[in-house]
Amino acid sequence: MVTSSFQYFAPTSVAEAAELLEQHGDDAKLLAGGHSLIPLMKLRLSEPQVVIDLGKIGDMAYIREEDGGLAIGAMTTYAQLESSDLVAARASVLAEAAATVADPQVRNMGTIGGSLSHADPAGDLPAVAIALNARLITSSTGDHRTLSVDDFFVDLLTTALAPNEILNEIAIPALPARSGSGYAKFANKASHYAIVGVAAVVGLDANGVCEHASIGVTGAGPVASRASEAEEALRGSRLDDATVSAAAAQAGAGIDFLEDIHASAEYRAHLTSVFAARAIRQAASRAG
Numbered sequence: 548m549v550t551s552s553f554q555y556f557a558p559t560s561v562a563e564a565a566e567l568l569e570q571h572g573d574d575a576k577l578l579a580g581g582h583s584l585i586p587l588m589k590l591r592l593s594e595p596q597v598v599i600d601l602g603k604i605g606d607m608a609y610i611r612e613e614d615g616g617l618a619i620g621a622m623t624t625y626a627q628l629e630s631s632d633l634v635a636a637r638a639s640v641l642a643e644a645a646a647t648v649a650d651p652q653v654r655n656m657g658t659i660g661g662s663l664s665h666a667d668p669a670g671d672l673p674a675v676a677i678a679l680n681a682r683l684i685t686s687s688t689g690d691h692r693t694l695s696v697d698d699f700f701v702d703l704l705t706t707a708l709a710p711n712e713i714l715n716e717i718a719i720p721a722l723p724a725r726s727g728s729g730y731a732k733f734a735n736k737a738s739h740y741a742i743v744g745v746a747a748v749v750g751l752d753a754n755g756v757c758e759h760a761s762i763g764v765t766g767a768g769p770v771a772s773r774a775s776e777a778e779e780a781l782r783g784s785r786l787d788d789a790t791v792s793a794a795a796a797q798a799g800a801g802i803d804f805l806e807d808i809h810a811s812a813e814y815r816a817h818l819t820s821v822f823a824a825r826a827i828r829q830a831a832s833r834a835g
C-alpha cells in the first residue's frame with residue numbers, strides 16, 4: 548500500500564519547521580517517528596499534501612534534569628526513555644510504560660511527542676503524562692505556549708495543539724518526596740496497545756498516610772483522562788487493601804467507555820478498576 552503523493556520537507560530547526568507549518572496550514576502534517584502517521588497515510592485516512600519531517604532537527608531529542616524534574620525533547624524515542632538512567636531516577640513510571648509499547652522496532656522510532664500529539668485512545672504515554680502532571684511546551688512562529696496536561700487531551704485523536712503548533716518539550720515536575728509510581732495495563736496481545744492502562748503516582752507522609760495521588764487512565768474511553776475521584780479517595784488515608792479497592796472502583800468515574808472488537812464497555816469498566824488497583828498498589832509499595 549502506498550500513500551498519496553506529497554511534498555516532503557526536512558527542516559533543520561524548530562523555527563524553520565514552524566515557518567513551514569504556518570505556510571502550509573491544514574495541508575501539512577508533521578512527521579516524527581511515523582508509526583501512527585505513515586499507516587494512516589497508507590490507508591488514505593490521512594492525505595497531507597505536505598509532510599514536514601522533524602527527524603533532521605538536531606535538538607529535539609534530549610532528556611535533561613530541570614528543577615529536580617525532567618525536560619524531555621518531543622523527538623525522544625521510547626527506547627531512549629526506557630534506557631535513560633535519568634528517567635529511571637526521576638520518573639521511573641515513564642521508563643516502565645515506554646518499555647511496554649509494542650516491540651523494539653516501534654520503540655526505536657516512536658517518540659513521546661508523537662504519542663502525546665496523536666492522542667490515540669489506546670496509547671500508553673498519555674496516561675503517564677497525566678499521572679506525572681506533565682506540562683507541554685509548544686512552538687509556533689515567534690511564539691511559545693505551556694499547556695497543562697489536564698488541558699491537552701481534548702477528544703479522540705484530538706489535542707489542544709493549534710494547527711500551527713509544534714509540541715517541542717515535555718516538562719515533568721519533580722515528584723513529591725516519599726513518592727512511588729506504577730503502570731499497569733491490559734494489553735492487546737497483537738499490538739500491545741492498551742485496552743486499559745493506568746498510571747499512578749502516590750506520595751506518603753512519614754506515617755504512611757497518602758499526601759499526594761495522581762492517576763491517569765488510557766484505553767478505557769475516547770481520550771486519556773485523570774481519575775480525580777480515585778485520587779481524592781486516596782488522599783489523607785492509609786493505603787490499605789480496602790482503601791485502594793474503594794478508590795480503584797472510582798477510577799472509571801466520568802469515562803464514556805469505548806466498545807469495540809477488543810472489549811465491551813462493561814469489560815473496560817471492570818478492567819479500569821482492576822488495573823487501577825494494581826497500579827496504585829505498585830506505586831504505594833514503592834513509596835515512602
Ligand SMILES: Cc1cc2nc3c(=O)[nH]c(=O)nc-3n(C[C@H](O)[C@H](O)[C@H](O)COP(=O)(O)OP(=O)(O)OC[C@H]3O[C@@H](n4cnc5c(N)ncnc54)[C@H](O)[C@@H]3O)c2cc1C
Pocket residue numbers: 576577578579580581582583584585586601621622647648649650653656657658659660661662664665667669670671672708712713714715738739740741
Ligand atoms: C505495530 C504498532 C504497535 C504499536 N503499539 C503501541 C503500543 O503498544 N502502545 C502505544 O502507546 N503506541 C503503540 N503504537 C503507536 C506508536 O507508539 C506511535 O509511534 C505513536 O503513537 C506516535 O508516535 P510517532 O513518533 O511515531 O508519531 P508520528 O506517527 O510521526 O505522528 C503521529 C501524529 O502526531 C503528530 N506529531 C508528531 N510529532 C509531533 C510534534 N512534535 N508536535 C506536534 N504534532 C506532532 C503528527 O503530525 C501525526 O499527526 C504502535 C504502533 C505500531 C505501528
